[in-house]
Amino acid sequence: MTTTLIVVLSLGYLGMLFAIAYWADRRADQNRSVISNATIYALSLAVYCTAWTFYGSVGRAAATGVGFLPIYLGPTLIAALWGTLLLKMVRVSKGQRITSIADFIASRYGKSHLLGGIVTIIAVLGIVPYIALQLKAISRSFTILLTYPEVTMPNAADSLPLLQDTTLYVALLLALFTILFGTRHLDASERHEGMVAAIAFESIVKLVAFLAVGLFVTFQLHDGFTDLFDKAEAAGILNPLIVDGMDGYENWFSLTLLSALAIMMLPRQFQVAVVENSSEHHLRRAIWLFPLYLFLINIFVIPIALAGQLTFAGADVDADTFVLTLPMAYHQSTLTLLAFLGGLSAATGMVIVETIALSTMVCNDLVMPGLLRRWKQIPPNADLSQLLLRIRRGAILLILLLGFLYFRLAGEAYALVSIGLISFSAVAQFAPAMIIGLYWRGGTRDGTLAGLLTGFSIWIYTLLLPSFAKSGWLPVGLLEDGPFGIELLKPQALFGLTGLNEITHCLFWSMTLNIGTYILFSFWRTPRVNEATQATLFVDALKHQRFLGVGLWRGTAEIDELLHLAERFLGASRAQALFQAYATRRKIQDIKQLPADAETVHFAETLLAGAIGSASARVMVSSVTAEEPLGMDEVLNILDEASQIRAYSHELEKKSQELEAATRELKEANERLQELDRVKDDFMSSVTHELRTPLASIRAFSEILNDDPEIELIERRRFLGIIVSETKRLSRLVNQVLDLAKIESGRADWNAEDVDLLEVIEQALASTEQLFAERGTQVVRETPNGACMVTGDRDRLMQVLVNLLSNANKFVTEKSGIVCVGLHTYHDRYEVSVADNGTGIAAEELPNIFEKSRQAGTASNKPIGTGLGLPISKRIIEHLGGRIWAESDAENGAIFTFAIPKKTE
Amino acid sequence: MNRSIRTRQRLVGVSLLGLLFYFSPILTLFDKTTEWAGFPISYLYLFGIWLALILLAAWMVEGRKP
Known part of the structure; x- marks a missing residue:
């Protein structure tokens, strides 16, 4: 195949990506986003599968059997936790407009510039080998393709002069493409809809290409899976044991853990999963669809590896290239080009997203703080958005050139997967600060700084330096004898720890010391105000529906x-x-x-x-x-939402109790009102009845007098006498009604004077003497000597006593009645009683005797009177602070008693 | 306790199940060279559990529409 064909094809493919991105950006501007879709979101996460997956998995499978699987099992297991873990990260990041993982960690520990800068440096240095891996994959696949259909391995790139190295041109081209792609916009915002759409498309391309090669190898070249396994076993290359392939289960475990951390910590994964996320609801589908993608792209890894080893047995063909060289060896030109495009898409997707994410970090967390310090002296220009874009573009170019440099220095010494794992181990250093920081408030900036620096130093010492040493840039003696011959400090057997592979070895020491120092230094001092503020915002992110x-x-x-x-x-x-x-x-x-x-x-x-x-x-x-x-206390008060809610609900509870009480009172008041209303109706009907009786007799006698002029004088006198007495009764009734109304409404005039009860009794008896004499009733008086002083209204007390006396007189039998008036002294009150030997009061009547409109007796033997005397008496006595009651039995008549408090000295 | 919190907790269960199958001595029971239906039993085990976990998660997330 000619260089032109491959270059045109590659550029055509990149052009198509560009078109997709452009289209998606246009749609986004019109508010018709194409990427606001759960499936697109899950596909964009598949940027995880890079050239490493596409070419490297097969290479690793050829060497280690199932050794490639932990890289995909880790993400599968942690994806199930995304419902809480990733959701929390997304919610926090949306609230604070977090643009990168450096920003995230800096924000979490009090918006610290220092932390942001350190994280950026670690990320850039850590990712550089990973970018080198992509460059290596593209340039190698390109060089291999040139000799189609002859399968020959290219010479080691570092043997070529710099300017003849295809990798350099690949790096420059990708830099240009990424700059066009990711920093076209002038708004320098953190989201790139076009990019996400293109990445999702690339995920489909690489999956289809890999599956196509896999299907071809498994079902075209061989008779399905079992046939392939049989042949492999016959050839002695089948290596199905996990423990063999991984050199022990601890490596199996550590690689899974490492990849589980990496899927959360890689800058590009953070970019697509958190920064570019357009809706929290999209997470749900990604939880299973993304692992399913990983599953599908891994089904044919072992068959391709086995088929490659069978086909190229004895030949010098790198297993990392089987995906491309197998179709070549069988002269499948279309499939070969598809495989090349798949590899290209896997590599470009990674490079684009990774460099955009890293350039954002470099710009925001490394360059910007420096500029801000300078601007304090020299004020900046008005429009800085162009400057921001220029910084980002420069960062993209720089990162790709660093990748190229690492490739030249160390790239040839390692297989693809090993390079990738070096990067994984670097970004895993973010995990304690990120994940523990999301659940523990105590982490401080100092702790994070110590943890990151310690972990990263271990990474440099145990993984990065050995990779240079193996490439001949550092003396090999460093690895074999340790620095200055100190065996305990051998980079790949630190403190004498052997028996693990280099990744597990690095992961164990770096994570242990990273977490250890993070926690130790965090315990050193309590978090400051801004740290505590941010800690609460992060840790409690899922408690708030809205960002606080x-x-x-x-x-x-x-x-x-x-x-x-x-x-x-x-x-x-x-x-x-x-x-x-x-x-x-x-x-x-x-x-x-x-x-x-x-x-x-x-x-x-x-x-x-x-x-x-x-x-x-x-x-x-x-x-x-x-x-x-703001003071610490204020911030904590604002943030302690739990206490806010508690206070709020407490208040609500109090309010509702108050409401309940008010309702109860209202209900009681209503019942009282209804009762009063009923009493008033009864009273009205009884009063009207009382009024009608005298009126009827007045009318009857007046009519007789009017109709019959012949009537005898003596009769006429009698009739007139009745009319006069009935009229008196009528006016007495009206007066009493008025009197009662006055007392009840509180309009009555009351005198508060010193009154001697004995004097009142004396006067009352004097004024009723005539009445008693008329009915021949005998009056008995039982009163002590000396004054009995109370505070009250003399006339009103008179009224009560006269009323009681005249009542008693009404109920006794004529000629044989006895009425007894008594006064008893108690330590705080006087009790005045009026007893008679009359007909008494029926037991069922007693409770109602003081209600208005009730009068003892039935209609037939109704005594003369208005029926208002006792109600009025009751109100008077109660007004004076006493009480009145009645006792009775049928034989001995009734006793009415009222008690009045003694005058206070 | 709303539905989404319950789903989250169930998904944590899926994760724990995965840990059990891949990182406990159960794994060694299947880490053998014996074949089953023409497949090495370790391959069947690894990929079978993987797919089962994915389908379980998918069923929990999508299976019961609100």
Whole structure:
């Protein structure tokens, strides 16, 4: 195949990717996002499968049997935890507009510039071998393809002069492509919809290509899986034992753990899984669809490895190239080109996303803090968005050239998978800071710093240096005898630990010391305010439906300044549009009228965080606002949502209890009112009845007098006498009704004077003397000597006593009645009783005797009277602070008693 | 306790199940050269458990629509 054909094909493929990205970006601008889809999201996660997977898995399977599997089992097992772990990361990142893993760790530990920078350096250095791996895969597959259909292994790249090395051109081309791809936009925002669409497409291409080769090898060249296994066993190359392939189960375990950590910690995975995530709901499908993708792309790894070993037995063909060389060996030109494209897509996908993620980190967490420090002296230009893009472009180019450099230095000494695992081990150092930091509030910046630096140093010493030593750039004696001949410090058998492969060895020491120092240094001091704030926001991320953080700012700001700041980093039109959208969300017409409150400042800060990272955004925003620092207690109060909710629910409970009490009172009041209403109705009917009786007799006698002029004088006198007495009764009744109404409504006049009860009794008896005489009733008086002083109204007390006496007189039998008035002294009160030997009161009547409208007796033997005397008496006595009651039995008549408190001295 | 929290907890169970099958002595029971239906038994075991775990997770996430 000619160079032109392959180059045109490659460029054509890249052009197509570009078209897809362009189309997706256009759709995103029209708000018709293509990537807002759970399946696309899961496919974009498959950027995990790089040239390492595409070419390297087969190479590793040829060497170790199932040794390639842990790299995919780890992600499968941890994917099941994404429902909590990844969801938490996504929720936090959306709330704080986190743009990279460096930003994430820096934010978690108090928006620390130092941490962001360290994480960026570790990520760049750690990922460089991984990028070298992709460059190596592309350039090798390209060189191999040139000799089609002859299968020859290319010379080692480092034997070529620099400018003849295809890898250099691959690196430069990919840099150009990535720059066009990822930094076309002027808005420098953190999301790249076009890129995600292209990555999802690439995931399909590499899966289809790999499956095509696998199907060809398994079912075209051989008679299915079992046939292949039989032949392999006959040839003695079948190696199905896990323990053999992995050199022991501990390596099997450690590689799975490593890959489980890597899927969360690789900058490109963070980019697609967290930063580019458009909806939390997409996570659900990724939990099973992404592992399914891994499963499918791994089904044919062992068959291809076995078939390659059978086909090229004895020939010098690198197992890492079987996916490409097998179709070549059987003259399948289309399939060969498809395999090449699959490998190309796997490598480009990784390089694009990884370098974009890394360039964002370099720009936001490494360069920006330095610039911010410089800008304190020299104020920057108005529009910084171009500068941001230039920094990112430079970073992309630099990272790819570093990758190329590593490839030249160390790339040929290792198989693809081994290079990849070196990178995995580097990014795994982020795991303690990230994962423990999501669940433990106690982690501090110092602890993270110590853990990261320790872990990374171990990585350099036990993995990176040996890779240089093996390539001849460092003396091999370092590996064999240890530095300065100290055996205990041998990089691949640190402290004498042997029996593990180099990855497991590095993972054990780096993780142990990383976690150890992280925890140890975190215990050193309690978290500071900003650390505690961020810790709570991260740890409690799933408790809030909405991201908290707004209430954590207090100070004064100008809306103009904030807008101006945003314009400088995002470009004027974009910043204005975003502020306008925010204003509309807050139902405010004009941007200028936005209140510069905590919410607006928070909005501006997260907006900036998307462009320059959270730590830098914090610095920039505080440069244009006057922030009042919040105390630790205040922050914790704001953040302790649990206590807020508790207080809130406590308040609610109190309110509801109050409401219940009020309801109960209202109900009781209502019952009382209904009762009063009923009593009033009874009273009305009884009073009207009372009024009708005298009226009827007055009317009857008046009519007789009117109709019959002939009537005798003596009769006429009698009739007139009746009329007069009935009229008196009528007016007495009306007076009493008025009197009762007056007392009840509280309008009655009361005198508060010193009254001698004996005097009152004396007067009452005097005024009723005539009545008793008329009916021949004998009056007995039993009163002590000396004054019995109470405080009250003399006339009213008179009224009560007269009423009781005249009542008693009414109920006794004529001529033989006895009425006894008594006064008894108690230590706090006087009791005055009026007893008679009359007909008494029936037991069932007793409780109601003081109610108005009730009068003892039935209608037929109704005594003369208004029926209002006792109710009035009761009210008077109660008004004076006493009480009144009646006792009775049928033989001995009734006793009415009232008690009045003694006058207080 | 809403449905999504229950699903999350069940998925943690899937993860634990995977740990049990891949990282416990159970693995060594199948780490043998014997063949079953023409396949080395270790391959069948590794890929079979893998697919089962994926399908289990898929059923939990998608199986019961709200």
